[in-house]
Amino acid sequence: MLSKKTSLGIKNGSAIRAMFVEGKLMAEQYGAENVYDFSLGNPATPAPEKLKEVLIDKINSEDPLVLHGYMNNAGFPEVRKTLAEDLNRRFGTDFDEGDLIMTVGAAGGLNITLKAILDPKDEVVVFSPYFGEYRNYVENFDGVIVETKPDLETFQPDLSDFESKLTAKTKAVIINTPNNPTGVIYSPDTMEKIGTILRAAQERFGTQILLISDEPYRELRYDGKEPDFLTKYYENTIVGYSFSKSLSLPGERIGYVAVPKAVAGHDELVAGISLCNRILGFVNAPSLIQLAVAECVQEKTDVSFYDRNRKTLYEGLAELGFSAILPEGAFYLWMKSPYPDEKKFVEMAKKHRLLLVPGSTFGCSGYVRIAYCVSHDMILRSMDSFRELAKEVGCYA
């Protein structure tokens, strides 16, 4: 009954999602407290209390025909206005309601954007390691993913490799900083250079190249780092955002796409993304939660919660002889596998009831991703298993 693409997709599966299911099965077998599932980027801090109050207030006071009703495909105008003004206040931008499209999460936003712009065989450049779903999103619309290499010391992009990968077929570049899976933040210097390279490529090929900044982790930064807003480095930059991590709402599927006025063909692009929101079957972002997030823009997730996990995990693993990148943002630790084939390492970890995600899922073998959006207690308890694992692989005597 299935299409060829879908059959293949089922065969390949999603390593992360498969682990999510496997983790649940292991929890049943060994007891939830004895399984250390570091596989999924599910926020561990609860949604802010304010959200609860806003939801209840809306449900009690708003006309249900508005609260649960259709609106423009781009979302409630007043919600978009509020979010635009918040961005302007924080980042000195000049968005208004006509520049934002409310989306069914960042994933929905990326898909409707890619559908809006991609003709078959158009190329979309990504920086390895990258969120593996980008490949599916691009291939949904018959685009071609082009991977560029990282600098293996810093996990900033290798910019000369990036430059060499741009062609006349390059339609878009997806950037994700703070990065999933590495936790690295691309430096202002990196961003300046990316802007310069893209401008030169546009000139060279006589094309427009859209830089799509996928920013679910925008606010999740450590060591006092303030959020950056990438539209200032390159004119043709749009921002895809999700409230999944910042308000701990991953199941609600709520985000937006922001298109600065400076983007080439701004009006058509906004109209195209709204159109694709409709015809791809999203129709609109869920209504009640749209209204609620607009009143929670001042709310912040508890970054200190993740920061404590980050330090405990990073230091604990270093002591055991593992080598990892110190995360600057997001809630992932990117650790070197003791073997070039990290899948072997992942399987060994499973025997110690540790669920890690292989780097090849992110287009970068030889590493694993450890999602530390878990309870601090679990990290402490997991250390015995990591110690056993370290002994087994011989990085700890």
Place this chain on the structure above:
Amino acid sequence: MLSKKTSLGIKNGSAIRAMFVEGKLMAEQYGAENVYDFSLGNPATPAPEKLKEVLIDKINSEDPLVLHGYMNNAGFPEVRKTLAEDLNRRFGTDFDEGDLIMTVGAAGGLNITLKAILDPKDEVVVFSPYFGEYRNYVENFDGVIVETKPDLETFQPDLSDFESKLTAKTKAVIINTPNNPTGVIYSPDTMEKIGTILRAAQERFGTQILLISDEPYRELRYDGKEPDFLTKYYENTIVGYSFSKSLSLPGERIGYVAVPKAVAGHDELVAGISLCNRILGFVNAPSLIQLAVAECVQEKTDVSFYDRNRKTLYEGLAELGFSAILPEGAFYLWMKSPYPDEKKFVEMAKKHRLLLVPGSTFGCSGYVRIAYCVSHDMILRSMDSFRELAKEVGCYA
């Protein structure tokens, strides 16, 4: 910046959505009370009081990490179980949680289903007149829409035309009863014959043909008609459902796809639809509203509200000399245009501040759709405009 398909899509627009926007502009110009917007299928009865109670109870008592968190791509298992049991109780089916996938509305459900099954050039048969978005949904995945004619007396499908349109490339048939835009319910006799024709075609071509029953209006039936459940007429039938109309939640985007165990390749199909829910960017149906609808399965929308509108509108228009099909379900009236080119008629109606949708939007020229999911008062007030219109077209002296 846009792809060729999207550019074309913007040019063609959606007549219904364009009217939604136009209606808002006209309301500003003439005052909302003087514009009779019959263009959009937005429920006019509020969501049931029970839903409000359930939402507030969930928000107050449920762990926010569960309430707003990720779950399996197919949805919360307990929600699927509850909905499966409700279907079994009502329709004598044997669904369990593994047969249901929670979706971002019926539109999301249709898209992930079509993505799961369609290879390029596969054909999807629809019965004219049909919801115009089906064409977009099929073309999203490079499928080809094949239209079959209606019987112009009854607006039941013309079954010999249907039979002649089935080929070795027919992958699916979409059926929608109670029908948008006609309000007609396909009779058990029609359904039996469709089943027989499909079985014969499968035999003839050595293929499997999936019948997709799009059922947002399942419960909206008049004159005491009980909901039918179409899986009993043909084995390879799946059901796409939405709570948009039955619980008046169109903005929340919540529905499901139900795959009976008898469907060929059941397990792969369920896995494929779940996979496509993920990779097309829906990820999962919104979490809070998933949990809420599961506790509202016994709730019913106020059919008598729409029934009163139906009678007033149908009788009022008949008195003015207009010719329409008496709706048996849904909340649309299908009216013959006095001119073969109904777009001319729609433009004339606009001058009387009446917003109607041209039949060509539904693949059937010469008719207009009047959505009577509006206040009863608006229908009464609109009659003066309809009278003026009738005079202008000469069907009323």
